[in-house]
Amino acid sequence: MIDNFSLSRRSSDGLLGVNDRRLLEMLGIEVPPGEMNVRGWHALKVDAVYACVKILSDSVSKLPLKVYQEDENGVQKASRHYLYNLLKLRPNPYMSASDFLKSIEAHRAFGNGYANIEFDKRTGKIIGLWPMDSSKVKVWVDDAGLLPTSAAAFPFNRPQLWYEVDIGNGQKRKLMPDEVLHFKGSVTLDGLVGVRTMDYLQGTVESAGAAGRFINNFYKQGLQVKGLVQYTGSLDENAKRVFRDQFESMSSGLRNSHRISLLPIGYTFTPMALSMTDAQFMQNTELTIRQIATSFGVKMHQLNDLSRSTYSNVEQQQLQFYTDTQQPILTSYEQELTWKLFTYEELESGHYVKFNVDSLLRADLKTRYEAYGKGIEKGFITPNEARAAEDKAPKPGGDQLYFNGNVIPLIMAGQQYVKGGDETEPESAEDIDDDEEGKQGDPD
Numbered sequence: 001m002i003d004n005f006s007l008s009r010r011s012s013d014g015l016l017g018v019n020d021r022r023l024l025e026m027l028g029i030e031v032p033p034g035e036m037n038v039r040g041w042h043a044l045k046v047d048a049v050y051a052c053v054k055i056l057s058d059s060v061s062k063l064p065l066k067v068y069q070e071d072e073n074g075v076q077k078a079s080r081h082y083l084y085n086l087l088k089l090r091p092n093p094y095m096s097a098s099d100f101l102k103s104i105e106a107h108r109a110f111g112n113g114y115a116n117i118e119f120d121k122r123t124g125k126i127i128g129l130w131p132m133d134s135s136k137v138k139v140w141v142d143d144a145g146l147l148p149t150s151a152a153a154f155p156f157n158r159p160q161l162w163y164e165v166d167i168g169n170g171q172k173r174k175l176m177p178d179e180v181l182h183f184k185g186s187v188t189l190d191g192l193v194g195v196r197t198m199d200y201l202q203g204t205v206e207s208a209g210a211a212g213r214f215i216n217n218f219y220k221q222g223l224q225v226k227g228l229v230q231y232t233g234s235l236d237e238n239a240k241r242v243f244r245d246q247f248e249s250m251s252s253g254l255r256n257s258h259r260i261s262l263l264p265i266g267y268t269f270t271p272m273a274l275s276m277t278d279a280q281f282m283q284n285t286e287l288t289i290r291q292i293a294t295s296f297g298v299k300m301h302q303l304n305d306l307s308r309s310t311y312s313n314v315e316q317q318q319l320q321f322y323t324d325t326q327q328p329i330l331t332s333y334e335q336e337l338t339w340k341l342f343t344y345e346e347l348e349s350g351h352y353v354k355f356n357v358d359s360l361l362r363a364d365l366k367t368r369y370e371a372y373g374k375g376i377e378k379g380f381i382t383p384n385e386a387r388a389a390e391d392k393a394p395k396p397g398g399d400q401l402y403f404n405g406n407v408i409p410l411i412m413a414g415q416q417y418v419k420g421g422d423e424t425e426p427e428s429a430e431d432i433d434d435d436e437e438g439k440q441g442d443p444d
Contacts, residue, residue, distance in 0.1 A: 038202075038205045038206055038208075038209040039198065039202070040110075040135070040198060041110070041135070043110075043198050043201075043205050045209065045212075046205055046208045046209050046212065046292075047208075047212065048208055048288070048289045048292040048293065048303070049205060049208070049292060049296075051298075051303055052109070052292060052293055052296035052298045052303075053106055053109050053110075053296070055296075055298050055302050055303075056105055056106075056109050056296060056297075056298070056325075056329075057101075057102040057105045057106050057109070058102070059321075059326055060101050060102075060105045060326070060329065060330070060333070061097075061098040061099070061101040061102040061105065062098065063101075063330070063355040063356060063357060064088060064355070064356040065087045065088060065097060065101070065333075065337075065353060065354075065355055065356075066084065066087070066088055066353070066354060066355075066356060067079075067081045067083055067084045067087065067351060067352075067353055068351070068352055068353075068354055069081075069349065069350045069351050069352075070350040070352070071349070071350050078351060081351065082125060083126065083341060083342075086126070086127075086128075086129070087337075087353065091115075091128065091129035091130075092118075092128040092129060092130055093128070095131075100115075100129065100131060103131040104131050104181075104183060105183075105329075107131070107133070107134045107183075108183045108184070108185055108194070108329075109185065109197065109296060110134065110185070110196065110197050110198060111134065111184075111185045111193075111194045111195060111196040111197050111198075112134045112137075112182065112183070112184060112185060112193055112194045113131070113134065113181075113182075113183035113184075114131070114132040114133075114134055114137050114163070114180055114181065114182055114183075115129050115130060115131050115132060115180070115181040115183075116129070116130040116132055116165075116175065116179060116180060116181075117129060117178070117179050117180065117181060117340065117341070118130060119179075126341060129181065132165060132180075136165060136166040136167075137163055137164065137165050137166075138163070138164040139161070139162075139163055139164075139182075139192065139193055140160075140161070140162055140163075140164060141160070141161050141192065142160040142161075161177055161192070162174055162175065162176055162177070163175040163176075163177070163179075163180045163182075178340065180340075181336055181337065181340055182336065183332060183333060183336055184332065185197060186297065186328070186329075197295065197296075200295075201291075201292065201295055204288055204291050204292060204295075205292065207284075207288050208285075208288045208289070208292065211284070211285050211288065286305075289303065289305075297321070297324060297325030298321070298325070299317050299318075299320070299321050301317055301318075302321070322357070330355045330357070333353075333355070334352070334353050334354055334355065337353040338351075338352045338353045341353065358389070368389075368390075372386040372389070376402055377402065377403075377404055378403065378404070379401045379402060379403035382398060382399050382400060382401055383395065383398040383402075384398035384399050
């Protein structure tokens, strides 16, 4: 059994989760004061985690997703396929394609992203894709063969696999593999489900959360340090509590920052707080952020850390982010969508789904035009193909391939010197010079 969201329930419905402080208090479990829950989705409270998930979600959602068909004539956009607009514009009536991919990628970054495939009962065609909350889905695999198998759903005596979705009110729905799009995280141990990212980053994320709480409390206390109050005498518990409350109200908080605090006769205040420099706070915080960013595959310059970036290598780092991080993610999306959304007949006819990464790798205007010019000059692309890449209308005669006539195949080298009808090899340079000298010495 492997854990996983519901079709429509949102986290703001007022329900208490197992990691909610209020639930723990209701059960009588003591929660340490000042502790921040960073388990599961609560890890988004940590700045570095939120930034990494946002970067991954935005990088996927901004790429156009299109349907293509490959045959003996090459690759063409299948713009007339009924799934073309569904994937490019509106996977379901309530979400744009960008919002759909943002939701899926946010869940996938935490381990697993799921989407329910809605079919038209009359035609069998796909009419909607609905993201599901990964915390409300369980993946079951009957690898022991305890349950009877359906020959239609599980041919070739394969183990049964299905998805159990909690739709609320104590109701659960069973979905078969062909009804669910399952996008796994960057790490999977069995190939069936991605590991939960926060389970393996719990210590690092808790350290980042503790650092954030330290800074927050440091400023809330008006930058005042903690210390020890000494008194030559004895106080009962009530007197200690009254003195502590009065002293904190006088010396703590932003309103009392840099103000003079008064102590009665016989009391001595000794600071005991450890400074940020002594604790190497900045170095430890930077290391924690780097560890979180590395786990998500995000580059530090994307988190506005330009300490190791220069004007010349930022572009190379961005390209490295695409090849090292995004390309594996996009490949998993394309393979899952292609396999689950098309029929066997459509797969046989060459239909597939692909992200248009040109928008990600799109260079500046000067570089693009120089690349188009070289492609046209070398006979690689036609002028109309270059115009289409710039969203410009085609022009008459622009579908022809052009090639520089100075470039010839290696096997034809030297044939340009052969004179009409003469199949002999061209004369050497010395013979040509001798002929020229003879012509100059001949008076006729």
